[in-house]
Amino acid sequence: MVTVETQGLSGGIAMLWMYKEEAILNSFSKNHIDMRIKNKSGNEYRLTGVFGEPDRSKRQETWSMLRTLAMNNSLPWCLIGDFNNMTSQNDKAGGRPYPQRLIQGFREVLNDCNLVDMELRGYPYTWERGAGTSEWIEVRLDRAIVNIPFLDVFADATLTNLEISTSDHCPILLELQKIIKDVHIKNFRFENAWLREPMCHQIVEEVWAGNTNKTLFEKLEKCSSILSTWGQEITGSFKKRIHNCKRILKAMKGRRDSNSISVSREAQKKLSEVYVQQEVFWRQRSKQLWLREGDNNSKFFHSSVKKRRAINKICSLKNSQDQLVDWNTGLENVVTDYFSELFTRSHTEWQ
Template identity: 65%
Template sequence: MKTLSWNCHGHGTPWAFQFLTEIVIQKHPDFLLLSEILCKRNTVEKLQNRIGFEGMVIVETQGHSGGIDFLFRNNDVVNLNSYSKNHIDLTNHNKQCQLYRVTGVYSEPDRRKRSEIWNLLRTLAMYNNLPWCLIRDFNNVVSQNDKKGGRPYPHNLVQGFRDVLEECQLIDMDLQGHRYMWERGVGTSQWIEVRLDRALVNVSFQAMFEVAKLINLEISTSDHCPILLALQDKNYIARTQRFKFENAWLHETMCQQIVAEVWAEHEHLSLFDKLKECLNILSAWGQEITGNFKQRIKSCKRILKTLKGRRDDNSVELIKHEQRKLSEIYTQHEVFWRQHSKQLWLREGDSNIKFFHASVKKRRAINKITSLKDRDGGLVDWNSGLENMVINYFDDLFTASQTK
């Protein structure tokens, strides 16, 4: 079971709608929790139909703020317990048909109303003794380490939130990935990062899902990053992930160098064993390239800011170097998401015949060969021997030759 949670700050916008669709296809969550949706019910229903989820509970936006909705893939495993403008409480069951609760929470941005949310948590805690998880934007930190930059978080809010967690016997789950999920003033002297989103669980929930993970996905069209709660039962056996080549790696000269070095160092091995060696090395190296786009972008921007502040002759070339590096990272990022969104094209093709045929025709037009250059550099088309030229090329290509 996976729960994807995101403060999307208005998923009615086209870019947020597209981002949500792609990330659901990539992560395949069973539940999708959204807050600050800033759109009407019919817009959420369009999203629901597009991603193929059966059920939905929505608390609509009040004025120009708020809004929270919970979408679920399978209608049969969910029962609605209660809801308000700040929460949706559901009862689900795992593969062994054991019941547990998941509550989506959206805390008041107004700090003067924070006590209302804390009282809500106390009331929900008394509902039953099932394994329980609360997830989403609590708009509060549990320690000063959850905030970087700006003024310290008010002590009374930190202590008040901690007191509620202790009273309700809730545990703050560890987060994998970047520590902070909300930011403002990126690259400026007022740059602030805060961890406002989290998952809180009780002891029985922790016992039911001992190997559960909370992951910061780190890529977002909002000022909040989405988080993914992956629930795994005790008897879960992790699958070995298959190797997948990322097109974004082709923009790194190191990729070609790795392959060349493997081929040179293992010249005596068979083709299969050479490919296996490449797989192992590229898998480890690739995680550093496509696994941390956000940190790499932040690092470049931080260096650029420092260099621009120096204003000396030596910094000019360094600034140009970092700008080129930042441009390359953005290109890799775009290629990465374009490759990972191909499943979206397949889904649209299956459900929309016109879209499917239009896409095929467009691809055929792009891939159609009308002419090629021969060895002398002259253009040869289908009326002047292109067919024979293609046949001769592949005859030469597949003619047996001496190999090691």
């Protein structure tokens, strides 16, 4: 870990990594940490954490720092953090127009250093002030800027606004490659969280009462189909539902009219219900038999399942030439060749 302490109530940068061999520190200051990174695939690149000068009269210091860091660079390069700079008026909503000279100055720096601003997925703004009031201002201050070699090496890299935060800044997530998701064949599974809903009992009773001429298997199939569709509203997409509730609460923050208070209370009620459903959902999957009913540590349930899945997941293997390959570079062939060789008969003699 390398850290730069905060300056009063602003600033502060930290770089953390898993293995010592992954990163080498190039330089640091109160406004940056510059690292050379080598990932598991053997790709070497440069990663710089940045905190731009918040004082507009000193913005030139940030621009000079970027130009200095760009000198004699031959590696794929990414700079990420709170730049306290905008590239256009579209980066701001509310308040007065941003000084055009600052926008132009930052764009000149990007051009001089041959850097491009990565597209931000999700909500377009990363910082706010005065939420829910007539003086509400939102700005995109946090970003990742990269050079062309970086885009060539990491063609699938994405930058996402995670939006939800206790800070006035939203966290942003840079992913260098696409995450290959496991393909699961969805089979019906009854969720214990459904038992908290009266509608669950009603669905089962109606299916059984309305299909008296059907076999037991046909009734079960019909019931599971209806429950699966209905259950998506109860145990489907917890993250999205929590996000929607928090967005509503965030928009209503600071408002005192009766309608806004009513909307906030309803959103808070829904948020509490989702948290309870999520807890029951992950408890059912955690399979930790020693946990007692009523334990509210839903993060533990979630991590138990995620950890088990991570342990069982194969991301990369070494081939016959002792080279590490993943699903993008022929891992399926390594698996196929291994089992083909394992089950191929050779020089077998029977007595």
